Amino acid sequence: MTKPAHTSNEPCPVARASSLIGDRWTLLIVRDAFDGVRRFSDFQRSLGVARNILSDRLRRLVDAGILAVQPAREGGAYQEYVLTEAGEDLFPLVLALRQWGERQLFSPGEAHSELIETATGEPVAPMLPRARDGKVLMAHDATVRKLA
Amino acid sequence: MTKPAHTSNEPCPVARASSLIGDRWTLLIVRDAFDGVRRFSDFQRSLGVARNILSDRLRRLVDAGILAVQPAREGGAYQEYVLTEAGEDLFPLVLALRQWGERQLFSPGEAHSELIETATGEPVAPMLPRARDGKVLMAHDATVRKLA
DNA sequence: CAGTATCCCTCAAGATACTG
DNA sequence: CAGTATCTTGAGGGATACTG
Numbered sequence: 001m002t003k004p005a006h007t008s009n010e011p012c013p014v015a016r017a018s019s020l021i022g023d024r025w026t027l028l029i030v031r032d033a034f035d036g037v038r039r040f041s042d043f044q045r046s047l048g049v050a051r052n053i054l055s056d057r058l059r060r061l062v063d064a065g066i067l068a069v070q071p072a073r074e075g076g077a078y079q080e081y082v083l084t085e086a087g088e089d090l091f092p093l094v095l096a097l098r099q100w101g102e103r104q105l106f107s108p109g110e111a112h113s114e115l116i117e118t119a120t121g122e123p124v125a126p127m128l129p130r131a132r133d134g135k136v137l138m139a140h141d142a143t144v145r146k147l148a
Numbered sequence: 149m150t151k152p153a154h155t156s157n158e159p160c161p162v163a164r165a166s167s168l169i170g171d172r173w174t175l176l177i178v179r180d181a182f183d184g185v186r187r188f189s190d191f192q193r194s195l196g197v198a199r200n201i202l203s204d205r206l207r208r209l210v211d212a213g214i215l216a217v218q219p220a221r222e223g224g225a226y227q228e229y230v231l232t233e234a235g236e237d238l239f240p241l242v243l244a245l246r247q248w249g250e251r252q253l254f255s256p257g258e259a260h261s262e263l264i265e266t267a268t269g270e271p272v273a274p275m276l277p278r279a280r281d282g283k284v285l286m287a288h289d290a291t292v293r294k295l296a
Numbered sequence: 297c298a299g300t301a302t303c304c305c306t307c308a309a310g311a312t313a314c315t316g
Numbered sequence: 317c318a319g320t321a322t323c324t325t326g327a328g329g330g331a332t333a334c335t336g
Contacts, residue, residue, distance in 0.1 A: 145262050
């Protein structure tokens with residue numbers, strides 16, 4: 001289960017990822033899933049998205065192996081959407097998006113929701129690329145090697 | 149210059165960031181910018197995007213303070229688009245997108261372009277969220293604190 | 297070369313009604 | 317509640333022609 005069917009054939013991982021999750025709603029659904037949302041109506045209320053669109057996006061996420069459908073726990077005959085391993089693996093991406101937004105899209109002092117490390121109660125530290133030697137890696141310290 | 153004008157008023161940084169850069173082309177333009185592309189036609193050729201769309205996206209990126217317009221270096225009367233500081237700050241996000249794509253959207257052995265650490269020639273190590281104590285932070289070790 | 301101006305078309309998205 | 321079905325709208329996007 002390494003590559004979902006029906007992904008684009010772009011050789012660039014950025015492009016391929018972008019074509020799968022780079023739309024208006026998908027990452028927000030994933031964000032909610034990390035936040036514990038599991039049911040259709042809860043996603044719908046939280047996002048204010050049209051039902052047919054939500055239905056479509058959930059199906060795509062399931063097809064892509066990012067969400068899985070489970071029978072509801074509490075006796076309900078209905079199902080729940082939970083992150084798979086590939087879905088949980090999106091955590092760094094959602095965190096990067098969140099942290100960039102926090103840094104660049106809010107005025108100083110403007111309130112925003114925040115991700116808190118449960119163990120300490122402190123905000124999660126900024127996630128930065130590191131070189132093998134542990135130093136912070138800047139954009140200029142890396143280059144793309146195209147495939148042969 | 150901490151918050152670009154005309155961003156959405158979402159209190160969630162993920163939503164706000166998503167509404168700014170979460171479309172089909174914007175992150176690919178940024179990716180190309182990291183890759184050294186600076187000129188209109190080069191973006192256009194690289195992406196195959198329609199000119200009017202490219203024009204619109206570049207303007208939005210400039211308005212958002214992610215790209216800046218500079219006079220071309222080599223005598224040309226024309227201009228170049230370069231990443232600002234806020235734009236360079238997108239490096240972790242683009243890297244997270246790339247690395248997730250590499251992990252989840254390619255079959256084992258399937259070729260893809262790759263980000264290489266210049267100093268060592270090695271692929272850039274996976275970027276992971278870290279707790280203050282240096283341990284890898286999993287999704288379940290953090291929770292969103294909504295604003296008061 | 298670096299865009300702008302049009303025209304056109306498709307699909308994302310919203311609204312609403314309906315079904316198990 | 318959890319969706320599906322249908323209709324309509326508008327924005328996103330492609331192609332082409334035009335301008336400085």
